[in-house]
Amino acid sequence: MGAKRRFDMWTVVSLTLLGLFALFLLYPLWGLLRQSVLNAQGEFTLEYFQRFFSYRYYTITIVNSLKVSAAITLVTLILGIPISYFYSFYQLKGAKVLFVVSLLCAMSAPFIGAYSWILLLGRQGVITKFLGDYLGINIGSIYGFGGILFVQSLKLFPLVFIYMNGAFKDIDNSLLEASANMGIVGVRRLFRVILQLTMPTILAASLVVFMRAFADFGTPLLIGEGYRTFPVEIYNQYLGEHGQDYRFAAAISVLAVIMTTAVFLLQKWATSRYDFSISAMNPVEKKKPTGIGGVLMHLYSYILVGIAFLPQAYIVYLSFRNSSGAVFLPGFSLDNYRMAANRLLGRSINNTVFLGLGALAVIVVVAMIIAYLVVRRSNVLNNTIDTLSMIPYVMPGSVIGIALVIAFSNRPFALTGTAAIMMIAWVIRRMPYTIRSATATLQLVPLSVEEAATSLGASKPKTFARITVPMMRNGILSGAILSWITIVTELSSAIILYNNRTITLTMSTYVAISRGNDGLAAAFAAITTAVTAISIIIYLAVSKTEDVQI
Amino acid sequence: MSVGISIRNAFKKFGENVIIPDLSLDVQKGEFFTLLGPSGCGKTTLLRMIAGFNTIDGGEFYFDDRMINDLNPAKRNIGMVFQNYAIFPHMSVRKNVEFGLTNRNMSKTEIRQRAERFLDLMQIGELADRMPNSLSGGQQQRVALARALCIEPDVLLMDEPLSNLDAKLRVEMRTVIKHIQQTIGITTIYVTHDQEEAMAVSDRIAVMNKGVIQHVGTPKNIYQRPANTFVATFIGRSNLLEGELTMKDGLPHLKFANYEAAIPNVKEEFKTPQKIVISIRPEELVVSRRSQEGFKAVIEDSVFLGLNTHYFIRLENGTQVESVTESTIESIIEPGTEVSLTVKTEKVNLFTADGTVNILEGVQNDVISSTKAGGRAQKRLAVG
Numbered sequence: 001m002g003a004k005r006r007f008d009m010w011t012v013v014s015l016t017l018l019g020l021f022a023l024f025l026l027y028p029l030w031g032l033l034r035q036s037v038l039n040a041q042g043e044f045t046l047e048y049f050q051r052f053f054s055y056r057y058y059t060i061t062i063v064n065s066l067k068v069s070a071a072i073t074l075v076t077l078i079l080g081i082p083i084s085y086f087y088s089f090y091q092l093k094g095a096k097v098l099f100v101v102s103l104l105c106a107m108s109a110p111f112i113g114a115y116s117w118i119l120l121l122g123r124q125g126v127i128t129k130f131l132g133d134y135l136g137i138n139i140g141s142i143y144g145f146g147g148i149l150f151v152q153s154l155k156l157f158p159l160v161f162i163y164m165n166g167a168f169k170d171i172d173n174s175l176l177e178a179s180a181n182m183g184i185v186g187v188r189r190l191f192r193v194i195l196q197l198t199m200p201t202i203l204a205a206s207l208v209v210f211m212r213a214f215a216d217f218g219t220p221l222l223i224g225e226g227y228r229t230f231p232v233e234i235y236n237q238y239l240g241e242h243g244q245d246y247r248f249a250a251a252i253s254v255l256a257v258i259m260t261t262a263v264f265l266l267q268k269w270a271t272s273r274y275d276f277s278i279s280a281m282n283p284v285e286k287k288k289p290t291g292i293g294g295v296l297m298h299l300y301s302y303i304l305v306g307i308a309f310l311p312q313a314y315i316v317y318l319s320f321r322n323s324s325g326a327v328f329l330p331g332f333s334l335d336n337y338r339m340a341a342n343r344l345l346g347r348s349i350n351n352t353v354f355l356g357l358g359a360l361a362v363i364v365v366v367a368m369i370i371a372y373l374v375v376r377r378s379n380v381l382n383n384t385i386d387t388l389s390m391i392p393y394v395m396p397g398s399v400i401g402i403a404l405v406i407a408f409s410n411r412p413f414a415l416t417g418t419a420a421i422m423m424i425a426w427v428i429r430r431m432p433y434t435i436r437s438a439t440a441t442l443q444l445v446p447l448s449v450e451e452a453a454t455s456l457g458a459s460k461p462k463t464f465a466r467i468t469v470p471m472m473r474n475g476i477l478s479g480a481i482l483s484w485i486t487i488v489t490e491l492s493s494a495i496i497l498y499n500n501r502t503i504t505l506t507m508s509t510y511v512a513i514s515r516g517n518d519g520l521a522a523a524f525a526a527i528t529t530a531v532t533a534i535s536i537i538i539y540l541a542v543s544k545t546e547d548v549q550i
Numbered sequence: 551m552s553v554g555i556s557i558r559n560a561f562k563k564f565g566e567n568v569i570i571p572d573l574s575l576d577v578q579k580g581e582f583f584t585l586l587g588p589s590g591c592g593k594t595t596l597l598r599m600i601a602g603f604n605t606i607d608g609g610e611f612y613f614d615d616r617m618i619n620d621l622n623p624a625k626r627n628i629g630m631v632f633q634n635y636a637i638f639p640h641m642s643v644r645k646n647v648e649f650g651l652t653n654r655n656m657s658k659t660e661i662r663q664r665a666e667r668f669l670d671l672m673q674i675g676e677l678a679d680r681m682p683n684s685l686s687g688g689q690q691q692r693v694a695l696a697r698a699l700c701i702e703p704d705v706l707l708m709d710e711p712l713s714n715l716d717a718k719l720r721v722e723m724r725t726v727i728k729h730i731q732q733t734i735g736i737t738t739i740y741v742t743h744d745q746e747e748a749m750a751v752s753d754r755i756a757v758m759n760k761g762v763i764q765h766v767g768t769p770k771n772i773y774q775r776p777a778n779t780f781v782a783t784f785i786g787r788s789n790l791l792e793g794e795l796t797m798k799d800g801l802p803h804l805k806f807a808n809y810e811a812a813i814p815n816v817k818e819e820f821k822t823p824q825k826i827v828i829s830i831r832p833e834e835l836v837v838s839r840r841s842q843e844g845f846k847a848v849i850e851d852s853v854f855l856g857l858n859t860h861y862f863i864r865l866e867n868g869t870q871v872e873s874v875t876e877s878t879i880e881s882i883i884e885p886g887t888e889v890s891l892t893v894k895t896e897k898v899n900l901f902t903a904d905g906t907v908n909i910l911e912g913v914q915n916d917v918i919s920s921t922k923a924g925g926r927a928q929k930r931l932a933v934g
Contacts (some may be wrong), residue, residue: 183624276683
């Protein structure tokens with residue numbers, strides 16, 4: 001009787017999911033690992049790892065990636081925490097605008113920002129030329145370490161901003177009052193109480209920023225030049241000018257995963273030292289910013305967000321300029337868009353929308369089921385599925401791309417080059433957002449509501465469909481939109497998996513950039529940006545909250 | 551070093567909402583003083599004005615002769631215990647208690663010794679190196695108190711400190727709080743909406759309603775001689791009956807239906823026939839089955855609570871009243887039984903028809919009227 005009860009509809013679902021994860025996640029990763037330690041004759045070897053570690057040419061990429069990611073993390077904290085502090089504790093004018101624009105910057109395709117900065121500050125950039133020609137100021141090179149740091153920090157600080165807003169809002173006013181009561185206010189209170197209380201969130205934000213910076217492929221590819229980073233090296237080895245070397249690329253990928261996992265575990269360990277949670281019974285009332293301090297707060301916030309938004313605005317502006325090849329000409333027209341229409345614009349949009357929506361549908365269904373299994377039917381099997389689903393969180397997109405190619409280029413699963421493999425990559429990579437969001441929502445729904453439905457005679461599937469799903473709706477929707485936005489801006493796995501038939505908006509943008517076709521690139525980038533912006537606005541309208549979880 | 555606190559003509563509004571229209575109050579040095587009232591009566595607002603977390607929109611606040619209106623909360627030297635304890639979750643118990651001392655010119659050993667002393671005083675010495683999230687509610691309360699007292703404040707402020715504890719712990723902690731306060735002798739202002747708690751801990755209580763102090767007095771006086779019908783009904787329960795005051799042979803009598811009783815202790819200025827409100831606490835109403843004396847009523851329901859038995863009784867004029875008697879070994883009076891009721895005349899309270907003034911002698915109300923307060927504030931200003 002006991003055994004029979006346990007083996008019900010949900011057990012079948014769990015096993016099916018486990019099978020799917022095994023096929024589309026574990027099998028490719030296993031293949032990646034195998035490739036990295038087998039030579040062409042199929043014998044075990046560590047020669048690829050040996051090769052990697054014997055040349056400074058390769059090892060420097062690890063150092064470079066770690067160095068630039070750490071620097072980016074630090075700078076985003078320094079930029080992001082103050083603006084979040086002002087936003088959370090003071091009534092800034094136009095606070096909503098600051099928030100929405102920051103969110104837009106954070107969610108835009110990474111390489112579009114890098115590209116736009118090159119047009120602004122690169123060797124031929126408008127600002128570089130203006131300063132050089134009229135003021136005689138040489139702003140130095142935007143390429144290399146400094147460039148990556150600059151572009152990525154401006155793109156990623158909004159993540160810190162958004163994370164910290166949530167944490168600052170959870171600080172109970174009485175804690176601040178207690179501190180004041182004991183004579184500790186101002187900067188001392190900021191460092192000894194406020195930042196200490198939000199340390200778990202600071203660490204969480206650091207992890208997210210670090211992972212994004214480390215895995216980012218587009219920015220160092222465009223602006224890194226001699227400063228070679230890990231993800232770019234993987235791509236070059238996989239599809240480089242010197243011919244393909246799957247096995248060596250696989251070996252580097254394995255190293256990349258080991259490193260991101262190490263960082264992930266390090267962060268977990270650091271967070272475990274702050275074993276407390278905060279929630280505000282009496283939230284802090286926002287003060288009116290006054291005097292010179294108030295002016296400085298506004299200046300800081302607006303200038304920072306303004307600079308971060310500049311590349312987005314500039315690319316949209318450029319998309320309407322006349323152009324010829326790599327040169328923008330005076331006057332405005334829709335020529336760039338017309339040109340784009342002749343260059344696969346329709347197919348790019350189609351692929352992005354239909355493949356994206358297809359992937360999204362799978363994400364939503366699977367995420368809903370996983371959330372239910374984890375929250376309501378927590379057992380070893382379901383917790384394993386949950387853990388598996390979070391693995392891609394620590395994996396650079398190019399690694400997943402290569403793993404999928406290795407796994408599915410031969411029978412029985414010859415999927416390489418198909419639309420299906422693109423969708424699989426997106427589902428694997430972008431599902432964690434929706435799972436987290438759906439799980440968090442379901443945890444807030446009392447179990448008794450479902451029990452009530454069951455006691456009234458509803459079957460399990462009916463209870464799930466009519467009671468559970470509708471109650472998770474908001475969480476799923478907001479998670480799904482985030483998954484959607486990241487699909488739209490996806491580059492690193494797509495660049496490995498795409499071909500002419502499955503080209504997407506971001507890939508078309510990238511192709512135009514790499515061919516030096518700036519007008520065309522601007523048009524594609526502007527369209528991508530527009531799709532992202534519209535999605536964010538829908539997201540904000542749906543979620544009706546500023547507690548964005550990224 | 552404890553201080554006396556005087557408040558003159560305090561005024562507070564939130565937006566257009568006046569919370570405290572005009573409040574004056576004196577708290578003696580070393581006194582345990584409680585602000586008691588229903589939620590929204592302005593008691594917490596007043597406490598936070600003293601602490602400096604709410605701005606003072608009008609009036610003057612003094613610690614002894616020092617005006618503190620514009621003093622930064624950090625400089626007022628106040629120990630405060632918050633409703634939710636406000637323990638810093640990221641610091642150990644010891645660090646929490648030491649926190650307020652780190653700002654002072656004290657050596658590490660001095661700080662540690664002082665914290666140790668207060669940890670021991672609150673009997674949480676062995677918890678010193680634990681993190682707050684592993685403590686029970688009662689233990690957190692002790693940490694909050696140790697932390698507040700550790701800075702050796704002039705004044706201790708407590709904002710409903712026991713409201714998050716379960717009933718049994720509440721009784722235990724209020725004894726602890728009272729004991730510590732007496733040991734240290736610190737001027738304490740305590741806010742609560744629980745009248746039993748207020749009675750148990752306070753030297754004096756101020757009963758507040760809608761931002762106005764109704765009665766300031768000892769727990770005994772407030773209970774036995776409430777200043778008005780609000781106090782009579784808010785502190786304990788009271789049956790309010792509309793009756794008359796009559797004069798017979800120069801002696802005042804209360805008259806209700808056919809019942810009359812001499813009340814000798816009416817204040818001189820009220821010894822004239824008039825309509826009055828008779829306030830009778832349940833234990834002051836004597837139910838008798840056989841006696842003919844008193845006024846007629848019918849038992850409607852009864853609740854047996856062990857020590858006491860409560861009767862819900864319908865009077866002839868339709869009013870429902872409540873009576874509490876010590877439980878007897880005889881059977882409980884059945885619903886529907888006709889009884890007659892008398893009143894313990896020495897305990898009963900009589901109010902003017904509008905309920906605003908107790909007309910009996912013996913009311914001790916230290917409320918400072920606004921006109922008097924104005925005069926004193928003027929004088930203070932002249933001195934200051």
